[in-house]
Amino acid sequence: MTLLLLADHDGHTLSDATARAVSAARDMGGALHLLVAGENVEPVAKAAADLSDVDKVLMADDPALAHMLAEPVAELLVGLSADYTAVIAPATSIGKDILPRVAARCDVMQVSDITRVIAQDTFERPIYAGNAIETVQSTDRLKVVTIRSSAFDAAPPGNASAPIARVSLPAGAWKARFESEELTKSERPELTSARIVISGGRGLGSAQAFQTVLAPLAECLHAAIGASRAAVDAGYAPNDLQVGQTGKIVAPELYIAIGISGAIQHLAGMKDAKVIVAINKDADAPIFQVADFGLVGDLFTLVPELVHALG
Amino acid sequence: MKKILVPIKMVLDANMRPRVKADGTGIDLSGMKLSINPFCEIAVEEAVRLKEKGLAEQVVAISIGPAKAQDSLRQALAMGADSARLIETDGPIEPLAVAKLIRMVVDEEKPELVILGKQAVDDDCNQTGQMLAALLDWPQATFASALRVEGTVVHVTREVDGGHQTLSLPLPAVVTTDLRLNEPRHCSLPNIMKARKKALDVTPVAACGVDTVPRLKVLGVKPPEPRKAGRRVADVSELVGDLRAAGAI
């Protein structure tokens, strides 16, 4: 049995989510091929070939794949799928966009967002915003699976590079067209792979407070910044920082929730952090039920104090 | 355009805490409040706004589910949908089967645009819209935070991992909604009354001739591992001491 994993990347760098999905693939067993699709993606393919447990890299280099839009990438995967027992991808915005399209074209059900591999065909996955864990077995001949990155460790670099083979995109009339993108620029560690995440909620009260109150703390801890939905909706933070059921799922060593009440949809995105700290002025806020260390008080005095204490 | 189709799912209300059944077979929904999935509500709102702007003539809501899902369809009608259809099922149904049933309805209703939620907050699958687009061989734009119709093209801004991306799709197309696309309206009493008179057509799933046999076997459902109880710290210096002791910083 051989697995095909769709690599996630931004055109230049292989994402950490891909290395984590390689670990999930290793748990499924069998040989592993990585598909790197894009335009001028040779450096990405080389990085993929250097991961441990990767047996072969397929590289599809085509202008039509430049933005990894669903139609061409799905067709490419459908064309390759006959040679594989499973097609998998990290549950990033790219993986979530593309894989169900592959599943439907192959007439199989996808298993979304797995957090554990029990057997080649059996997986655990959270449902109801992580309030329950379902164990499901796929009866389809081809398994189509997306991987929740936060549940798996990143595969380390391997000892030897895997071979890279070129594959070509079948001709097709792709209908969706790329118009533009605005990507958030940040010097901070990436949210889903950071060791420490500092998140702000509605309690911050303004976009400015994210800069003047949260940023210095993130700075001194070399942490990524996250946000609750309420903070994003209010325009305090960009959408790609939302942590939760419908945002990013994080499992850092340390998560500090500041001015966040702890709605179940928010907890769904962070409750697997190793250590959770909550700073909130409401002693009854539900966030304290999951916090290892709770500090009750006004964030506008406590956070600067914390920055000072960390020196 | 002539018609927008909006598939909606009835789910456990997002404010309710799900209880895992003692026998580990699923979630106990008895006596719990069921509502329209929040992302589907956003989809209905968007379709109704397009109609109000004169960009669409008709909005049709469809649900696949138990008889009770008519409540969610009535809500869609009260929000401004013109008519509704229920394909009645009694067991759980998977996204692949739902997508096949919606494809059947698309063949009958011939909408130019289908707007779905990005995710149902019970199964958290995030699959149905993409599957439908594949089955119809239509273009898709998932996780929409802005949508603009211009003639026979729809421009969609999507929430992606690094920020935003904008695509243009020729109609017919499939779009799935993200949270920030709009804020759904509250239904006024007169509109709720009017909705009772709108057409709601019910078809049993058996009459559809679509294979809905589940492909995934649910072997068990369990609550997540509980977290160890934490504790309150008196002040910042105690917190820093504890974090150092725990090796967290």
Ligand SMILES: Cc1cc2nc3c(=O)[nH]c(=O)nc-3n(C[C@H](O)[C@H](O)[C@H](O)COP(=O)(O)OP(=O)(O)OC[C@H]3O[C@@H](n4cnc5c(N)ncnc54)[C@H](O)[C@@H]3O)c2cc1C
């Ligand atoms: C379908 C759906 C999906 C959702 N997905 C997500 C998701 O992915 N992520 C997410 O986060 N939410 C999500 N939500 C929203 C979620 O239900 C909550 O509304 C949201 O998490 C609340 O954000 P908050 O905690 O910042 O705001 P609030 O609940 O308003 O809490 C603000 C907190 O700040 C505290 N505070 C205020 N001022 C101070 C101060 N000066 N000092 C200290 N503390 C202070 C208050 O005591 C309060 O606890 C979703 C909801 C739905 C329906």
Ligand SMILES: Nc1ncnc2c1ncn2[C@@H]1O[C@H](COP(=O)(O)O)[C@@H](O)[C@H]1O
């Ligand atoms: N049973 C259903 N009836 C109607 N629409 C559905 C149903 N299940 C899913 N959908 C649609 O597909 C979206 C995504 O659902 P899912 O793929 O299950 O996460 C939902 O927001 C709905 O718009």
